[in-house]
């Protein structure tokens with residue numbers, strides 16, 4: 063269904079577009095109920111969370127704001143460095159805000175545990191996390207993630223915003239990247 067050269071780079075589709083959308087709708091119902099009557103600030107982590115943010119935001123039927131951050135932790139490789147650097151900061155003052163970080167995937171957890179602390183230190187009223195994917199077997203630090211889409215095996219996946227060397231973000235599904243691509 064993708065171009066032949068892309069199909070050759072994928073081992074298997076792990077989660078389909080339809081499954082992703084159904085899950086985001088389910089999470090959105092919980093989020094709406096939890097934040098009833100409060101303006102929520104969705105913080106998207108560029109670039110991987112672009113698709114999650116776009117689809118989750120459109121599922122939510124209450125008031126939301128959106129802002130974006132870019133942090134580096136991976137470069138072009140497949141392993142987290144644990145060193146997080148802000149490449150683009152928020153435009154929004156977080157004082158008193160209810161913040162929900164919209165993330166694509168939690169692997170080691172290093173990026174998100176750092177990010178949560180960073181946002182909390184700016185005086186937010188609350189900071190919670192919504193991550194579409196989580197790899198429980200890869201966790202190096204425990205991160206309390208209130209909204210999780212799918213727990214997946216400890217394999218490198220691409221699609222739906224997730225890249226390898228900036229490719230594959232445009233795939234509608236999430237698929238396991240064939241090892242020949244990165245080894």
Ligand code: 5GP
Nearest residue numbers: 110142168169170171172173218219224225
């Ligand atoms: P962590 O700090 O939790 O190890 O990973 C943070 C970031 O690494 C994620 O937000 C994501 O951008 C990237 N990452 C982690 N696992 C994967 C994966 O399986 N595939 C892709 N494409 N990126 C990943």
Ligand code: MG
Nearest residue numbers: 107110166167
């Ligand atoms: Mg990310």
Ligand code: MG
Nearest residue numbers: 110136225226
């Ligand atoms: Mg990446």
